[in-house]
Amino acid sequence: MTFEQLRPAINSSTLALYRIFSIFSLYAVLAGVLAYAVGAAFYAVSTSWVAPVILSQADKESLELTGKLLQTQGTVENLGLDIARLQKQIAEAQEHLAALRRLEPELDAAIYREQIHKKLTGPALVSLTEQKHSDNVKTEALVHNSAETEALVDKELSAGLITKADEIQLRTQFAKQNGDLTDSKISALLLKDTIIEKMTPTTNFLEILSKRAELDSEVATLQITISTSQKQIETEHEQIARLEDAIETVRNTPYFLAANGKVDVALVPYENQAAAIEGAAIYDCYLSFVVCRQVGTVKRLFTGEQHGVNPVFRTDLRGFLIQLNLTEPESAKSKALFLGRKPLFL
Numbered sequence: 001m002t003f004e005q006l007r008p009a010i011n012s013s014t015l016a017l018y019r020i021f022s023i024f025s026l027y028a029v030l031a032g033v034l035a036y037a038v039g040a041a042f043y044a045v046s047t048s049w050v051a052p053v054i055l056s057q058a059d060k061e062s063l064e065l066t067g068k069l070l071q072t073q074g075t076v077e078n079l080g081l082d083i084a085r086l087q088k089q090i091a092e093a094q095e096h097l098a099a100l101r102r103l104e105p106e107l108d109a110a111i112y113r114e115q116i117h118k119k120l121t122g123p124a125l126v127s128l129t130e131q132k133h134s135d136n137v138k139t140e141a142l143v144h145n146s147a148e149t150e151a152l153v154d155k156e157l158s159a160g161l162i163t164k165a166d167e168i169q170l171r172t173q174f175a176k177q178n179g180d181l182t183d184s185k186i187s188a189l190l191l192k193d194t195i196i197e198k199m200t201p202t203t204n205f206l207e208i209l210s211k212r213a214e215l216d217s218e219v220a221t222l223q224i225t226i227s228t229s230q231k232q233i234e235t236e237h238e239q240i241a242r243l244e245d246a247i248e249t250v251r252n253t254p255y256f257l258a259a260n261g262k263v264d265v266a267l268v269p270y271e272n273q274a275a276a277i278e279g280a281a282i283y284d285c286y287l288s289f290v291v292c293r294q295v296g297t298v299k300r301l302f303t304g305e306q307h308g309v310n311p312v313f314r315t316d317l318r319g320f321l322i323q324l325n326l327t328e329p330e331s332a333k334s335k336a337l338f339l340g341r342k343p344l345f346l
Helices: 003-045 060-144 146-159 164-199 203-251 254-259 270-275 329-333
Strands: 049-055 263-269 281-286 290-301 306-309 316-326 337-339
Touching: 049 254, 049 270, 049 316, 049 329, 060 203, 060 254, 254 263, 254 316, 263 270, 270 316, 290 337, 316 329
Parallel strands: none
Antiparallel strands: 049 263, 049 337, 263 316, 281 290, 281 337, 290 316, 306 316
């Protein structure tokens, strides 16, 4: 049999095979479209599916969170050291202030005694100065008459009325009177200086007043230092409290857990949040949602909105994260997991 004789049979067989292949291809495409449509419809109406995510230390969010956490903890430690320094500074300032407070009444008493003494002795010294001046005038008048007295002594000595010893004694007495007059004048001048000291503010008294002003200034400075340090401590305590609250918030995020090791989580769409309950069963299914088995439970719910990609429609997805406690770690790599019960009860 020649090829020309076999050609009609070959063409007929080829055409039959082509028709069969076309029919199978068409049914395969229709089956695929139907499967996609069924899957899309299922995920569109299902309220229990979640998208699993594996977080690790190498993730960008985990690395950034670790860096910020370390920086925040360093800030808290620095604030604690600064508070300890300020507390020590306050203790030293309070001790110094107490010492100055003990000195204040003694200094005030000394100033008061000095002022009272001046008030009492000043007028008395003025009166004494006037009396001293009157006495000096009288003494000076007597001394001025000493020349006549000496001439009388010479005359009496020549007449033999007095002895030489009497003459010497009289002349010594005259010299002593002159010396006493000089001493009295010097005392009068010194008394005037004393009066000036008692009646007017002297440099010594002004120095005491200056010390009192310095004491007041130092007391005020210490009080300002103590008050400022106490306010700064309060401010830093408030800042530490805010930072510790922030750290506590960070500790309650999945990325903090991931910073300490791999953690399995899942993104729950807001539409399916009713199924996210702690302790709820987790199911993983073959063929997306057929033939399911339990692979763990929901361990923890996290607050805060997260964004992802819908594993079916590849659209933006908004929701929150939950931590998974999986008995089958490989299930974390599935496209979707189901919470609460098996989908379709299969």
